[in-house]
Amino acid sequence: MSRQPDFSTAPRPHRPQLWDHAALVAGVAALALSGTAAWRAREEARDAGVRLAEVRREVETASGKLRALAGQARVGAPVLPAAEAPPARIVAALASLLPGHARLDGLSIDYERGGVLQLNVVAGDAGAWDLFLDRLGREPHFREVEPGPESRDAEVRSLVRALWVGSAP
Amino acid sequence: MALLGTRVYLGLDASAVTATALADGLGRSRPRGFARVALEPGALAPSPSGANLPGADEVRAAVRRAVSGLGGRRVTLVLPDGLARIALVDRPSGVDPRDFVRYHLAASLPWPASEAIVDVLPAGRGRLVGAAVRRATVAEYEQVAAAAGLEVERVHLAPLLALHGLMRSGARDAVHAVLGDVAMCLVPFHGGSPAALRNRRRDRSPGEADRLLDEASRTSAAAGNGVEPVRLVLSGREAARLRREIGESVAEQALAGPGSWPEAAETAWVGGLLS
Numbered sequence: 001m002s003r004q005p006d007f008s009t010a011p012r013p014h015r016p017q018l019w020d021h022a023a024l025v026a027g028v029a030a031l032a033l034s035g036t037a038a039w040r041a042r043e044e045a046r047d048a049g050v051r052l053a054e055v056r057r058e059v060e061t062a063s064g065k066l067r068a069l070a071g072q073a074r075v076g077a078p079v080l081p082a083a084e085a086p087p088a089r090i091v092a093a094l095a096s097l098l099p100g101h102a103r104l105d106g107l108s109i110d111y112e113r114g115g116v117l118q119l120n121v122v123a124g125d126a127g128a129w130d131l132f133l134d135r136l137g138r139e140p141h142f143r144e145v146e147p148g149p150e151s152r153d154a155e156v157r158s159l160v161r162a163l164w165v166g167s168a169p
Numbered sequence: 170m171a172l173l174g175t176r177v178y179l180g181l182d183a184s185a186v187t188a189t190a191l192a193d194g195l196g197r198s199r200p201r202g203f204a205r206v207a208l209e210p211g212a213l214a215p216s217p218s219g220a221n222l223p224g225a226d227e228v229r230a231a232v233r234r235a236v237s238g239l240g241g242r243r244v245t246l247v248l249p250d251g252l253a254r255i256a257l258v259d260r261p262s263g264v265d266p267r268d269f270v271r272y273h274l275a276a277s278l279p280w281p282a283s284e285a286i287v288d289v290l291p292a293g294r295g296r297l298v299g300a301a302v303r304r305a306t307v308a309e310y311e312q313v314a315a316a317a318g319l320e321v322e323r324v325h326l327a328p329l330l331a332l333h334g335l336m337r338s339g340a341r342d343a344v345h346a347v348l349g350d351v352a353m354c355l356v357p358f359h360g361g362s363p364a365a366l367r368n369r370r371r372d373r374s375p376g377e378a379d380r381l382l383d384e385a386s387r388t389s390a391a392a393g394n395g396v397e398p399v400r401l402v403l404s405g406r407e408a409a410r411l412r413r414e415i416g417e418s419v420a421e422q423a424l425a426g427p428g429s430w431p432e433a434a435e436t437a438w439v440g441g442l443l444s
Contacts, residue, residue, distance in 0.1 A: 004333065005288030007248065007302050007324040009311060019174070 250349030270299030334441025
């Protein structure tokens with residue numbers, strides 16, 4: 001209720017009521033909760049900062065490793081100038097190795113990786129296929145011959161990887 | 170739930186000591202307990218000056234009985250109508266309202282103004298109800314409560330509690346008569362606010378109803394209500410009897426308190442607290 005006139009001979013200050021006490025307790029509780037929440041948030045921020053620093057260090061380390069590996073990759077597989085391995089010459093070399101019942105269906109040359117070849121070969125029978133692989137392995141222009149999986153139904157189809165070394169010793 | 174606690178009000182008047190416990194909430198107060206203990210005639214005689222409690226021992230015993238069932242020893246004392254000088258004044262600007270009321274009432278006080286305790290009740294429309302009570306008289310009532318083992322927290326005036334209840338409940342436009350045992354207030358209300366205020370002692374001899382109606386008519390006319398038939402709203406001591414005598418088509422009753430406390434209708438301030 002609103003304030004009523006007071007005619008006491010000795011007016012007294014307002015006596016705290018249950019509501020006043022409840023409000024005080026609620027205020028103290030809210031203050032404690034907000035303080036706890038602020039402390040937790042500060043701790044979480046500190047932990048997040050530590051984790052961020054660790055991740056940055058890992059990223060820097062990984063970047064260094066990546067740069068080193070890229071350098072090594074460039075050193076291990078030098079670029080092959082196209083002038084040293086013209087496709088016509090490679091095709092001519094391969095054609096000289098193919099038996100009568102075998103043909104070259106496709107050829108890719110990766111100059112960036114030092115002249116890696118991928119040969120799509122179709123042989124009329126297993127004998128022609130084996131003969132081609134034998135010749136390819138013996139031919140000094142080619143190294144690191146890796147026959148792929150073979151399909152030997154009526155004819156043999158396979159992907160062969162090899163490295164063109166040209167006239168290198 | 171009593172969010173703001175329970176407050177015990179102890180009212181004294183010539184006919185009885187009344188105690189009520191009200192639970193203060195965020196809205197209106199709710200009744201928790203009520204007791205009324207009758208006094209022998211002459212034990213308590215409300216007067217603006219002089220002794221009010223010739224039967225102080227009987228009054229003290231009645232106070233103890235009244236509050237015994239309500240619990241607690243802290244009380245708000247409610248002084249009866251007939252002690253104070255009461256006036257409706259315009260709210261002053263640039264002056265403390267209490268000082269203004271003290272100045273306004275000083276000439277009419279039957280005791281030195283320096284002995285007056287003055288306070289005010291906002292009455293709406295830029296007006297105040299100011300009241301002045303003699304300090305020695307208040308002390309007499311405080312002492313009887315203290316002698317009964319009670320601690321008096323605040324002291325209110327019964328007619329101001331009733332007026333506040335009427336204003337808070339949006340009293341209808343009529344002349345409201347707030348009746349105490351020995352005095353009464355006649356207050357014409359316009360638009361929910363008092364337009365005038367007369368405070369006078371009662372004459373309870375035969376014919377009081379007719380005299381009251383005549384006085385209400387004069388008060389209404391003086392307050393600017395013209396010559397329309399007066400509408401009278403009665404509350405407090407013997408309001409029901411006077412309403413029957415005046416005629417229920419002319420007079421109504423207000424501030425009767427909760428129905429569960431029929432005797433509360435005799436004390437308008439209880440109805441004022443609960444309105």
